[in-house]
Amino acid sequence: MQFSIVHSDKRTSARRGILKTHHSEIHTPVFMPIGTQGAVKTIDPEVLTKLDAQIILGNTYHLYIRPSHELIHKAGSLHSFMNWDKSILTDSGGFQIFSLARLNKISDEGVEFQSHLDGSRHFFTPEVSMNIQRHLGSDIIMAFDECPPGQSNEKTVEKAVERTSLWMGQCYEYLEKNDPLFDWQQTLFPIVQGSVYESLRKRSAEELMSFAKCGMAIGGLAVGEEKNAMFDTVEQMDGLLPKDQPRYLMGVGRPTDLVISVQLGVDMFDCVLPTRNARNGQLFTSQGIVNIGNNRHRESFETIDPDCACYTCQNFTRAYLRHLFNIKEVLGLRLATIHNLTYYMALMEKMRSTITGGDFESWSNGFLSQMTEHKGM
Ligand SMILES: [Zn+2]
Structure with missing residues (x-):
């Protein structure tokens, strides 16, 4: 190695x-x-x-x-x-x-x-x-x-x-x-x-x-x-x-x-956070934590994270994912896991590219101050 x-x-x-x-x-x-x-x-x-x-x-x-x-x-x-x-x-x-x-x-x-x-x-x-x-x-x-x-x-x-x-x-x-x-x-x-x-x-x-x-x-x-x-x-x-x-x-x-x-x-x-929390309906997004089981997503026909390119965000709404969790459908666990892992992978890629690009310090400090209000992020 x-x-x-x-x-x-x-x-x-x-x-x-x-x-x-x-x-x-x-x-x-x-x-x-x-x-x-x-x-x-x-x-x-x-x-x-x-x-x-x-x-x-x-x-x-x-x-x-x-x-x-x-x-x-x-x-x-x-x-x-x-x-x-x-x-x-x-x-x-x-x-x-x-x-x-x-x-x-x-x-x-x-x-x-x-x-x-x-x-x-x-x-x-x-x-x-x-x-x-x-x-x-x-x-x-x-x-x-x-x-x-x-x-x-x-x-x-x-x-x-x-x-x-x-x-x-x-x-x-x-x-x-x-x-x-x-x-x-x-x-x-x-x-x-x-x-x-x-x-x-x-x-x-x-x-x-x-x-x-x-x-x-x-x-x-x-x-x-x-x-x-x-x-x-x-x-x-x-x-x-x-x-x-x-x-x-x-x-x-x-x-x-x-x-x-x-x-x-x-x-x-x-x-275990991205995978385990996904199965509990907790999603990491560019806007902070989204608890998909929450009632306010009942009629939300928007994507989970507008900044995410994952299969779940490209194809399904919050309302649908909430429904899947509600009926305990296995597909819901899978779609949530795909999203959370994509979020983590994209975060690492962002860090790698800003390190190479020379703006890691300002990007990372910006990220940290933006996320302080979101408990759990
Ligand atoms: Zn996504």
């Missing part, structure tokens, strides 16, 4: 780059749609390709539970199983274990948990996480880390930082010792932890740096900490992480979060 910076903004830390994997050429800053269980909910690969998605995310925990990494490996990789020929990043499984599964015991050896589906017992170690991701064939593999809740005290976070560094070495060694299962490179991203504690963030970044070959992630944010503290941490990371490698801010976020984070030098994002 290779990363090259095409253009660096002069007034902010924003940069435009190209990340090349075996499967695709990813233009950064990039938003990665979430394909939790081997599908971006309601959206097929043909539409994803039309949306110009170059990379999507898969969840190791879910794919391990169902249908299992062995089955996906038999299908020839996650790419061929879901018929997605561009890049895939998989998380380590850790985040879901800590947030979704019933956690039984965590020690330096690993994490014992019970499946959220049937209560069956499982034990994840760094090696197990690497082995699963190796079988999935993801282009980018995330290191197995410990992500404590956002309000954790310093002592708890310090232990998580220590454990994350210990596990990092084990992840790295495992991949060095075991031959690749596919004829493409799988690149391992370390995940910096440390919550909002400056000294712990610094320590985590420094301890993990030598394991980063082409990319580092900022983890442990957007998990319940203060928003300002989150951006302070991202800014601190901008000064610490290698400039010549892509920076991936995990699980963030709202459109305004993405714009602020790009100003602070972040290159890669993932978040």
